[in-house]
Amino acid sequence: MKDAFHLAWQGFRQKSKLTALMIVNLVIGITLLLTMGTIIDQSGRSAMSHKLDVLQHLSLNFMDAEFDRRHPLRTPPLTYRDAQALSDAYEAKEISLQSLSFNYTTSFVIDLDDSSARPLDATGSAVNHRFFEMMNTPFLFGNAWNSNMDDANVIVLDKKANDHLFAGTNSVGKFVMINNQQLEVVGVVDLSQHTHRFQNISFSNRNNDMAFVPMDYALANNLPRVGYMPCMTKDEALRPELRQTNVTGLKSAECGFLHAWAQVSPDNTQAQVDELTLWMRNYTQQQSTLGRFTHSEPYYIQSLKLLHDTIYRFMDWERVYLNFAYLLFAITLVNTVGILLAKNQHRAKLVSLYRALGANRLYIVKLQMIELLLGATIAIILGLIGAQIGLYVMYLLAMYQMDYVGVAEQVQRLYSMDMWFAFKAAMAIYFTILIAGLFPIIAASRIAPASQLRG
Amino acid sequence: MLQMNNISKIYRTDLVETHALSGVNLSVEEGEFIAVTGPSGSGKTTFLNITGLLETFEEGQYLLDGEDVSQLTDKHLSKLRNEKIGFIFQGFNLIADLNLYDNIEVPLIFRGINRQERKKRIEESLELVGLGSRASHFPAQLSGGQQQRVAIARALAGKPRFLLADEPTGNLDTMMARQVMELLQEINRQGTTLIMVTHDNELAQRAHRNIQILDGQVSDIAKSQLTDLAV
Numbered sequence: 001m002k003d004a005f006h007l008a009w010q011g012f013r014q015k016s017k018l019t020a021l022m023i024v025n026l027v028i029g030i031t032l033l034l035t036m037g038t039i040i041d042q043s044g045r046s047a048m049s050h051k052l053d054v055l056q057h058l059s060l061n062f063m064d065a066e067f068d069r070r071h072p073l074r075t076p077p078l079t080y081r082d083a084q085a086l087s088d089a090y091e092a093k094e095i096s097l098q099s100l101s102f103n104y105t106t107s108f109v110i111d112l113d114d115s116s117a118r119p120l121d122a123t124g125s126a127v128n129h130r131f132f133e134m135m136n137t138p139f140l141f142g143n144a145w146n147s148n149m150d151d152a153n154v155i156v157l158d159k160k161a162n163d164h165l166f167a168g169t170n171s172v173g174k175f176v177m178i179n180n181q182q183l184e185v186v187g188v189v190d191l192s193q194h195t196h197r198f199q200n201i202s203f204s205n206r207n208n209d210m211a212f213v214p215m216d217y218a219l220a221n222n223l224p225r226v227g228y229m230p231c232m233t234k235d236e237a238l239r240p241e242l243r244q245t246n247v248t249g250l251k252s253a254e255c256g257f258l259h260a261w262a263q264v265s266p267d268n269t270q271a272q273v274d275e276l277t278l279w280m281r282n283y284t285q286q287q288s289t290l291g292r293f294t295h296s297e298p299y300y301i302q303s304l305k306l307l308h309d310t311i312y313r314f315m316d317w318e319r320v321y322l323n324f325a326y327l328l329f330a331i332t333l334v335n336t337v338g339i340l341l342a343k344n345q346h347r348a349k350l351v352s353l354y355r356a357l358g359a360n361r362l363y364i365v366k367l368q369m370i371e372l373l374l375g376a377t378i379a380i381i382l383g384l385i386g387a388q389i390g391l392y393v394m395y396l397l398a399m400y401q402m403d404y405v406g407v408a409e410q411v412q413r414l415y416s417m418d419m420w421f422a423f424k425a426a427m428a429i430y431f432t433i434l435i436a437g438l439f440p441i442i443a444a445s446r447i448a449p450a451s452q453l454r455g
Numbered sequence: 456m457l458q459m460n461n462i463s464k465i466y467r468t469d470l471v472e473t474h475a476l477s478g479v480n481l482s483v484e485e486g487e488f489i490a491v492t493g494p495s496g497s498g499k500t501t502f503l504n505i506t507g508l509l510e511t512f513e514e515g516q517y518l519l520d521g522e523d524v525s526q527l528t529d530k531h532l533s534k535l536r537n538e539k540i541g542f543i544f545q546g547f548n549l550i551a552d553l554n555l556y557d558n559i560e561v562p563l564i565f566r567g568i569n570r571q572e573r574k575k576r577i578e579e580s581l582e583l584v585g586l587g588s589r590a591s592h593f594p595a596q597l598s599g600g601q602q603q604r605v606a607i608a609r610a611l612a613g614k615p616r617f618l619l620a621d622e623p624t625g626n627l628d629t630m631m632a633r634q635v636m637e638l639l640q641e642i643n644r645q646g647t648t649l650i651m652v653t654h655d656n657e658l659a660q661r662a663h664r665n666i667q668i669l670d671g672q673v674s675d676i677a678k679s680q681l682t683d684l685a686v
Contacts, residue, residue: 003564010552353548356509357562357609358537360530450504453544453621 004363007354008370015346022339023379026433029325029332030383034425035390036322038417043205044312047193048136052305053269054098055134056276057201058086058260059300060284060293064233067295072310073201075300076230077104077256085283086260095279096272099263101131105200105227106218110161110211111177117165122210123226125199126218132156132189134263135199142172142187151216155183159190160407161210179221183213195413196311198304200227200259203311205414206406222247231255254292277301333436340372340440344447351444352452364445369434372441376433380426384417391415456616456648457483457506462515464501464671475501477671479515483617483650488643490662491652498671499652500621506650507540507619508532520616537566541610541647543639545622547602549594549609555581556590559609566613580608584638600631607638617648624658636661 012019046052059075060082061067069075078086083102090100103125111119125131132144140162145154155176162171162185171185189212197204213223224244231239232254242250250257264272277299284298344351351364359367395415399406464476475498483489493499504510505517508524517524519535527535542548549558556577563573581587584604586597594602603623610618620639624632636658643649653659667676 007561007564010550013552349548350550353550354561354565355533356507356536356542356548358533358565358613360533362530363533363565448510450500450509453509453542453546453548 004366005370008367008374011347011350011367012371012374014350015343018339018343018346019375022336022343023375023382025332025335025339026376026379027382027386029329030379030429031386031390032325033329033429034383034387034417034422035394036318036325037425038387038391038421039318039394039415040315040322041421042195042414042416043315043318044308045195046198046304046308047195048198048304051136051263052308053303054264054266055304056262056264056273057300057302057304057307058262058276058280059256059302060086060280061295061298061300062232062254062256062292063230063295065294065296067230069297069300071314072300072302072307073203074228075201075302077200077228078102078258078260079254079256080251080258082256082283083258083260089279089283095276097262097276098265099130099134101128101134101261102215102258103127103131103199103261104215104218104225104257104259105202106213106223107226108178108211108213108223110155110157110165112165113175113177113182117167120161120164120210122161123207124209124211124213126215126223127199127212128215131199131212131261132187134261137189137191138193140188140190141170142185145186145214150214151220152214153181153183153217154186154214156187156189156212157185158208158210159188159192160409162188178213178223181221192409192413195410198307199261201307202227203307206402206411208407208410219247219251225250225257227257227259229255229257273301329432333432336433337436337440340437341443344440344444348444348447349452351447352449355447355449356453361445365441368437368441368444372434372437373430376430379433380429383429384422384426387417391417456485456520457481458516458518459506460516460518462505462512462517464498464505464510464512474671476505476512476668476673479671479673481666481673483648485616486643486646486648488640488649488661488663489651490659490665491650491668492654492656492659492665492676493668495654497668499668502668502673503619503621503650503652507542508536533565537562537613539616541613541615541618543603543606543610543618543620543623545625547594547599547606547626549602549605551594554591554593555586555597555605555608558594558605559612562609562613576612576614577608580612581605583611583642584608598631599627600634603627603631603635604638607635607642611642611647615647617650618642620649620651622653623651624653624655632658 048055060078061076062079062082063076089095090097105123106126107123109119110122128150129145129147140159144156145152157171162168165176166174171188174185175182176185191208194208195205197208222245229243235253235255238249238253239255242253242255262276280299280301284293287293354364395412398411459479459481462476462479466473466475491499491502501510505512524532559577559580560573563576581590584607586601586604623639624635627635639649640661651662659665665676666673
């Protein structure tokens with residue numbers, strides 16, 4: 001094999017300009033393909049891939065009859081009263097679910113008593129205790145709060161906030177200040193794998209929660225509602241006030257701000273979804289007698305998978321670029337075939353000499369395969385380097401597009417190639433290059449040697 | 456060693472059929488030195504290509520060491536070419552990017568000979584052609600005659616049963632041609648069968664036996680006839 005490699009290397013070096021052209025041509029195609037492939041691959045990933053079918057986002061559409069949802073990510077969150085009804089039904093076991101959690105997006109400034117760190121302007125979520133287990137939030141330190149602590153002065157920090165406030169040390173048991181109130185840190189989570197902020201179905205890839213506070217504490221202390229909060233026309237004028245100050249009014253208003261997630265059993269998914277659907281239908285029908293739920297679609301139940309599929313459909317431009325990258329790669333393969341054929345013409349004499357000296361057709365194919373693999377390897381390595389540069393440029397562009405307000409680590413994750421993806425892509429590219437190269441390789445092995453060796 | 460019975464070769468295009476060889480019968484014994492002469496287009500090169508298993512034929516039988524080559528696969532034919540036949544071309548056909556050592560090594564690699572044995576054979580064959588000290592030189596650094604000697608060394612390194620030389624001195628000046636011919640004769644004296652195609656009747660006279668190809672037909676001719684032709 002070493003000798004065959006040596007001979008193939010000699011062949012590879014012949015007509016070096018054509019060889020270089022072939023490699024440059026492949027590098028361009030591979031770079032673009034890997035860059036766009038990575039972006040699409042990373043965007044399509046979910047930190048909750050094992051729960052895509054069992055996590056269901058629930059919505060009771062209290063909005064006006066003419067409300068236009070536009071797309072599945074603009075599904076109205078629950079009003080306070082509907083969330084209460086759902087929670088009561090769950091507690092009363094009227095619906096069988098593995099778990100049910102609520103959250104709303106809020107923001108606050110986190111400070112330290114001793115001012116040892118700069119105050120942190122954080123967006124976070126108000127959640128109930130079941131949220132953490134349901135979302136598999138990975139705890140670096142501590143744990144979630146208990147079921148009887150949904151109104152306690154406690155907080156779970158994300159790693160980014162913990163790094164900022166406590167220099168990454170274990171902050172469990174320490175205190176932070178929010179609105180002049182002390183909250184004890186009970187846990188630190190690392191959401192770096194969560195490239196999308198899916199809990200409030202914004203699927204933002206710019207930033208994620210910096211902290212989590214208990215739902216009842218947040219409502220009791222009037223932590224603002226900063227996420228998507230649609231209101232019925234009759235309450236629309238009150239919306240700014242309901243967002244910021246009037247939590248009492250919010251509890252009776254027709255404004256949705258609570259995201260409800262149900263986790264159904266993986267063994268009994270459909271039956272539990274059906275049961276949940278039935279409850280939502282009955283509830284909205286019962287409420288319609290009170291003049292509510294006039295919309296033609298009174299409720300929505302959407303799996304996390306469906307929401308991810310929706311996100312994928314939104315990536316029109318990325319998919320156009322990916323298809324363009326596929327097309328360009330196909331063109332580079334055609335070019336490669338052409339360049340290999342041109343190389344064959346130039347070295348027909350060498351192949352003929354090899355045949356005269358005793359190389360059989362299979363050996364010629366083997367030499368050419370090794371030679372092609374050499375070229376493909378160099379092209380793939382350079383393509384991978386090119387893709388890393390391409391991804392970095394795309395990351396910078398993405399940050400620029402969002403006026404640098406995104407969390408760099410989270411945004412960069414979408415533009416980072418992981419080794420397994422790179423390996424799979426490299427193997428696929430090897431395979432396609434080899435397939436494309438078969439025709440010129442077989443053609444080279446069929447050169448009639450006698451005609452080339454005269455003179 | 457080599458037996459051809461009624462060999463015919465036809466080149467076909469859409470419009471015309473060319474009978475390059477017609478009913479060739481030839482027997483070559485071990486250790487012979489045969490010169491093949493004939494005018495341009497008479498079929499000399501086709502004859503040499505068929506003898507060297509580089510071309511197939513339409514009719515007849517070709518026995519190489521008793522083995523009917525028409526029945527053999529490409530792999531088997533390649534093996535025979537590698538082990539039993541040494542080629543010497545008019546244009547030398549050395550690989551410009553390889554030094555002399557590597558050039559001679561190529562057929563030995565195809566045979567799967569180990570590195571140590573290859574080294575021994577390459578050094579021996581280079582010594583035999585008088586280029587033992589130039590193993591690391593590249594073909595472009597040598598004269599035409601030296602390049603042809605390298606080609607001979609490459610053919611000899613495989614210890615072939617016979618050498619096929621196609622106008623081996625065609626690209627050389629008189630002095631170099633004489634040196635190369637003397638080398639070939641010496642190789643033949645040491646027992647290697649030699650079949651040489653040449654236009655040069657003077658060179659052909661050095662062979663033990665002369666055959667002439669005319670319009671695809673092969674016939675033995677006497678040396679005196681060659682002289683007459685030369686005159």
